[in-house]
Amino acid sequence: MLNHLGKQIQKFQRFPFLYEGQFGLEKEAQRVTTAGELATTKHPASLGSSRSHPYLKTNFAETQTKVVTDRFSSIHKMYQQLQGLDAVLTQNLAPTERLWPLSMPPQLPADQTIKLTTVTAQKHAYRKQLIAKDGLKQQMISAIRLNFSLPTRLLLVLYEDHYQDKYDSYLEFHNAAYLKVAQNYQRYRYILTYLFGASPLAETNFYQSGQAKPAKLVRSLASSQKYGYANQTASQISFASLAQYVQGITTYVRQGKLANSREFSVPVQLQGRKLSKLTSEGVTYLELSNLELDPFTLDGISEVDLDFMQIFFIYMLILPSMPQQKLTSILQLAAEQHEQVALEDPTKASTLQAQLTEFIQEMQKFSVDFAAPHRLQIAVKRMAERVIDFKKTPAYLLSQQVSQQSLSQFAVKQANAAYTQQTQAVYQLRGYQDLSLSTQALLRAAFQAGLQVEVLDRQDNLVKLSYQEQTEIIKQGSLTSKDNQLGGELSANKTVLKKLLGAAGFAVPMSAEYRTQATALTDFPDYAKRGVVVKPRRGHSGAGVTVFKLPPKRAAYAVAVSTAFKFDRTIMVESFVAGSQYRFLVIGGKVKAVLEQIPANVVGDGRSTIQQLIEKKNLTRGEKQTKPMEKIPLDGATLANLTQQGLQLTTIPVRGNLVYLGDTANPVTGGDAVDMTTDVDVSYCHLAERVAAELKLTVAGVDLFIDNPYKAVTDEHPELGMVLSVTNQPSLIEHLFPYFGEAQPVAQQLLQFLFPKAFH
Amino acid sequence: MLNHLGKQIQKFQRFPFLYEGQFGLEKEAQRVTTAGELATTKHPASLGSSRSHPYLKTNFAETQTKVVTDRFSSIHKMYQQLQGLDAVLTQNLAPTERLWPLSMPPQLPADQTIKLTTVTAQKHAYRKQLIAKDGLKQQMISAIRLNFSLPTRLLLVLYEDHYQDKYDSYLEFHNAAYLKVAQNYQRYRYILTYLFGASPLAETNFYQSGQAKPAKLVRSLASSQKYGYANQTASQISFASLAQYVQGITTYVRQGKLANSREFSVPVQLQGRKLSKLTSEGVTYLELSNLELDPFTLDGISEVDLDFMQIFFIYMLILPSMPQQKLTSILQLAAEQHEQVALEDPTKASTLQAQLTEFIQEMQKFSVDFAAPHRLQIAVKRMAERVIDFKKTPAYLLSQQVSQQSLSQFAVKQANAAYTQQTQAVYQLRGYQDLSLSTQALLRAAFQAGLQVEVLDRQDNLVKLSYQEQTEIIKQGSLTSKDNQLGGELSANKTVLKKLLGAAGFAVPMSAEYRTQATALTDFPDYAKRGVVVKPRRGHSGAGVTVFKLPPKRAAYAVAVSTAFKFDRTIMVESFVAGSQYRFLVIGGKVKAVLEQIPANVVGDGRSTIQQLIEKKNLTRGEKQTKPMEKIPLDGATLANLTQQGLQLTTIPVRGNLVYLGDTANPVTGGDAVDMTTDVDVSYCHLAERVAAELKLTVAGVDLFIDNPYKAVTDEHPELGMVLSVTNQPSLIEHLFPYFGEAQPVAQQLLQFLFPKAFH
Missing domain, CATH: 3.30.590.20 (Creatine Kinase; Chain A, domain 2)
Structure with a gap:
């Protein structure tokens, strides 16, 4: 029939x-x-x-x-x-x-x-x-x-x-x-x-x-x-x-x-x-x-x-x-x-x-x-x-x-x-390369651990993991239902975050907020005497941020202000804080990994030009977060930075000489992420954990400025560990594939937190 | 000195x-x-x-x-x-x-x-x-x-x-x-x-x-x-x-x-x-x-x-x-x-x-x-x-x-x-009119209840309320720390929401998803026989949505597809579901208010033209959510809608005759919100509560299509209550100032949920 x-x-x-x-x-x-x-x-x-x-x-x-x-x-x-x-x-x-x-x-x-x-x-x-x-x-x-x-x-x-x-x-x-x-x-x-x-x-x-x-x-x-x-x-x-x-x-x-x-x-x-x-x-x-x-x-x-x-x-x-x-x-x-x-x-x-x-x-x-x-x-x-x-x-x-x-x-x-x-390029997972690297890392760990995996939305990096009767949905590799929806809102709003953390007794960099270029310029005399950071109020990955380690000239400050306004209706001017920037990855309320974030740099070999050194370092790096580390950009900012130091792309640095090429310690602008999990003084881990707890976040990335990671932060000197920012969807990938230092199994640790029964 | x-x-x-x-x-x-x-x-x-x-x-x-x-x-x-x-x-x-x-x-x-x-x-x-x-x-x-x-x-x-x-x-x-x-x-x-x-x-x-x-x-x-x-x-x-x-x-x-x-x-x-x-x-x-x-x-x-x-x-x-x-x-x-x-x-x-x-x-x-x-x-x-x-x-x-x-x-x-x-225009709160109406309503209720109020960020509608030792931050009038951060992500992604709710046994309208105009047009024959809704995958307030109550012509369908693509890279085509749209406001896991959302309309008085009737109705209405109800737009969509019905702006409808001017039952496009809290069959409230619970949301707006609000939805006929969408930041204002029916004290109810001690 x-x-x-x-x-x-x-x-x-x-x-x-x-x-x-x-x-x-x-x-x-x-x-x-x-x-x-x-x-x-x-x-x-x-x-x-x-x-x-x-x-x-x-x-x-x-x-x-x-x-x-x-x-x-x-x-x-x-x-x-x-x-x-x-x-x-x-x-x-x-x-x-x-x-x-x-x-x-x-x-x-x-x-x-x-x-x-x-x-x-x-x-x-x-x-x-x-x-x-x-x-x-x-x-x-x-x-x-x-x-x-x-x-x-x-x-x-x-x-x-x-x-x-x-x-x-x-x-x-x-x-x-x-x-x-x-x-x-x-x-x-x-x-x-x-x-x-x-x-x-x-x-x-x-x-x-x-x-x-x-x-x-x-x-x-x-x-x-x-x-x-x-x-x-x-x-x-x-x-x-x-x-x-x-x-x-x-x-x-x-x-x-x-x-x-x-x-x-x-x-x-x-x-x-x-x-x-x-x-x-x-x-x-x-x-x-x-x-x-x-x-x-x-x-x-x-x-x-x-x-x-x-x-x-x-x-x-x-x-x-x-x-x-x-x-x-x-x-x-x-x-x-x-x-x-x-x-x-x-x-x-x-x-x-x-x-x-x-x-x-x-x-x-x-x-x-x-x-x-x-x-x-x-x-x-x-x-x-x-x-x-x-x-x-x-x-x-x-x-x-x-x-x-x-x-x-x-x-x-x-x-x-x-x-x-x-077994090459294991930061990627075949079949899932269109997802974010952190999501790929999470899926790899999930497959290994024997969790049931379903990709709900590739564009949004939404995945569903299950073990026995338990189901968890995760976005972007680290955003889970364990955390409240305000944590992210508060983290994203830098002004409010500072207000709240400052009120709770954490050390935060002094800052002012501007809605017009005119008012930001009016206050210039106030900034002419110290290092400052000009940044959009909301922002990710250092976009629109200008760092003046030394007191800025008026013209440079004006450019920084107008750049920041391209990213937000409100901008912030913060005191520049000396020291290095560290990312503390909190999972289940505990710090599981720490990275020192070093601005883009090359080390001289005594015969290569800066351009050659950059190109060599960039060989293993990618763009737009397709590899754990980003290429050092050969852009205006890098050139300006060299010029400031009296250097050029054709300069041949002395062997062993470290040349910084950027100011923002962000992996996205070609910086180096160095694992410091077991090296940093534990007091900073506790500080990062308290910051996450203040926002009721169990999974968070907390960025601290630390002058000396081996010297404990104390109640008397909270400024030794300044809270710079917090995110509710921290990247996992840099911890799994740091530029230097030990890899931390953070994807697995996140799964352990979510599915304790699957890891007995 | x-x-x-x-x-x-x-x-x-x-x-x-x-x-x-x-x-x-x-x-x-x-x-x-x-x-x-x-x-x-x-x-x-x-x-x-x-x-x-x-x-x-x-x-x-x-x-x-x-x-x-x-x-x-x-x-x-x-x-x-x-x-x-x-x-x-x-x-x-x-x-x-x-x-x-x-x-x-x-x-x-x-x-x-x-x-x-x-x-x-x-x-x-x-x-x-x-x-x-x-x-x-x-x-x-x-x-x-x-x-x-x-x-x-x-x-x-x-x-x-x-x-x-x-x-x-x-x-x-x-x-x-x-x-x-x-x-x-x-x-x-x-x-x-x-x-x-x-x-x-x-x-x-x-x-x-x-x-x-x-x-x-x-x-x-x-x-x-x-x-x-x-x-x-x-x-x-x-x-x-x-x-x-x-x-x-x-x-x-x-x-x-x-x-x-x-x-x-x-x-x-x-x-x-x-x-x-x-x-x-x-x-x-x-x-x-x-x-x-x-x-x-x-x-x-x-x-x-x-x-x-x-x-x-x-x-x-x-x-x-x-x-x-x-x-x-x-x-x-x-x-x-x-x-x-x-x-x-x-x-x-x-x-x-x-x-x-x-x-x-x-x-x-x-x-x-x-x-x-x-x-x-x-x-x-x-x-x-x-x-x-x-x-x-x-x-x-x-x-x-x-x-x-x-x-x-x-x-x-x-x-x-x-x-x-x-005591006029009490939907606004003097001194706070730049905030969203729902936030203003919440602040009014908070001041009345004797909560401590701090506005953290006016642009973001972030407010902090305190009572004794307890502090709660609320965004946009209803987004609180009580709910998990994935609820909103899942609600915003309509495809994933449907997938999840469908898998959990809720009735959801059939739908297909397209990433290119070509594929959406290829499937046209499939849609030529029934009413369909064409919409961007993510979207708010009905923007980019076209409703075909009757089977669309190919040209009209193509326009709808290209309109939806203006709002998202992915669009959805859903079966049109008969019945009315209802908004269930869930607070603390319980439905506290229900609105029937009626598409924009006027009722003839036997002597005024449709245009005059619209203008009259618009007198008490505002634009861009500055009043509880939005003006009926005198735009192309409204005109097209009239033309489809063989009417013009100059037509004088018979006294008592109801003329619909829009298809999407959204208050933002000039619709009427009618309170039905005590009228709707309680089975729909339970349904909405289960939907919110599925997303682990205690505060949510659940939109259901209901054919007959007086007839209970049953396990055998789940299609009597179709789940259309969910939001984790429901508006409060329409419940407080409905077009018709009893106002529900939802701002106070939300505060009661957040601060039970303040309302003993």
């Missing part, structure tokens, strides 16, 4: 709905040594319990890592999480370990030395059964499993538009649609095996003793019925109807031929909350297990492959149904075709080239006729190229890497390359 | 410091009936206990109200608070009562019928003593007392610049400066009496039986030694030195001639924390009691008079000191001059015209030479005009209002006029 479903979609112009849906992924990979041998160590302890971790688990063997994504409304979002999880997993490996990039396992030791994961007694019994039936080695193959749901909106409107009279209920229509996809998927899965097959051979010790092995390279050992992980019994289950499907599994489980209703390997499974309720509650997703690890990609699979899987999946819904009476024979033929493609020579064109070509051409037509999004059309094109030219298939490409009947050398090379790439 | 103080200031260019200082004010006024008789009622109960109220107290008699301001760093700020307090006091009077606008009391009943305020036993004894010595009637005169402090910065820098070697300590210099001001103030106080004297006569029953009374009108009965409230004993206290001053008072108190060291009436008093410590701790301010109530002003005194008092006060510091040996005789002469001016004929030029003229000319010169701020120079000029022309003095002006030996008729007229003015 669903043969004309495509026509209905065309008639009612439901194209956009076709490309919705829900997408999830599981991906296994073996942990190996840098020599490509199976690791003998335990799963990384830094990732906590692999059983309770929602994303980073182990399968079967202790060495078999498993990355499990959440379910997303787009492939792209799912892929982003996959990238982040892969990065975190790799970064938590022992430095001597790598992830094996192939689905087929590395050279295996004897069965008994393969360490299985610790599981419940029941699960243990099931495993023994699996090993007894299919052999342990098959279990060591690493699979990728996709969980795809049909777009609910699409099914609902189709039902309303056309199928209301043809089915007894929406549920029946819904289940029929899923069943159709599952049937067609099996019919055409040889297409996927041709496109994605990536296991031309097995390494030493894979085959059971006495087992015949293929004489030559093949396309997909992993998915072949004969050699792969496919379960013989499971492959006999009928897809003729949902009832028969359920019945089949139930029977085999009862007969002990299947261990349970979930864990068996077939290319496609109909999944719901519970097998016995599948008909009455409805199928919720299909589990597809056709893909193999692609060792040419960093994540074992490329986004374009996944895009293709999405459109292939929905294409199965649009294709005609198979006649019910011919179903068994067609699927039997399909299984044979699949085995034929799986075991054919990957260095030649496919034996089913004509069918492949026809299928992919039809699919291209579909992608255009049904207005598939650009990325899906591109994916079909890309796969069409693989059909046209077998040399573009992963199986062919891998066949070129075989050396001495083994892919080990190649696999180790890829594993090392991936490791290097994943 | 302080004779050349002015020269030091000129030499070091310390002019700006001269005009700093601290300023406070107390002002008494008698409560009378609309007939001008002393009230017999108690102090208004709505103002709480007059003893513990920080601002609105009573003096001596129960009828004698006393307004006490805080101490401020400028006259202007002090005057703003005075205006607010006067307004609140008047608004809390019984409708049949007024404030007597003169310092001299109204016609008095017999002594024994004057009700005294309830006070402690000790204070009661003192009062009896006062009455016995000076008579009760003198105590019924209403005074204005100014508390002025010299600018501390000025004294500190003067000491550092020049006086460090001339005094043993800063404190000695500081006290000497205050003493000099007090001495000179007494010397020249006849100037003030000329300028501000406003008591030409006394009403019936003022004089004690047998007491001689002036034969004709005078300038200042109130301040005359002979008839006024001056204390005979106190006037003999020596100002020769601070020690003698303290000694004098102490002796008189010991002898029982003065009841205590604080409460006695002399024109100027040196005040500190404690009389016995005055020398060792230093004088903190002078208390000046020269002014009289000015019945020609709304607040009993004008700001320009207070400005003059400020510059007069500082001028006393600059004038030469009196030679110590001639001090007594000079002050004796000054007292005589003062009495002469006080009792001279106000309808003629002063008998001391020559001195007055010389003094004011010198003062004008001072104001220019010492770079006084413009407002102070203006104040001196204004007073110079009074010197030149006695017809500009209050005493002369009052003499013209005397009728039948009484000012009663005039006083009642002025009292009524003031009452009318103070």
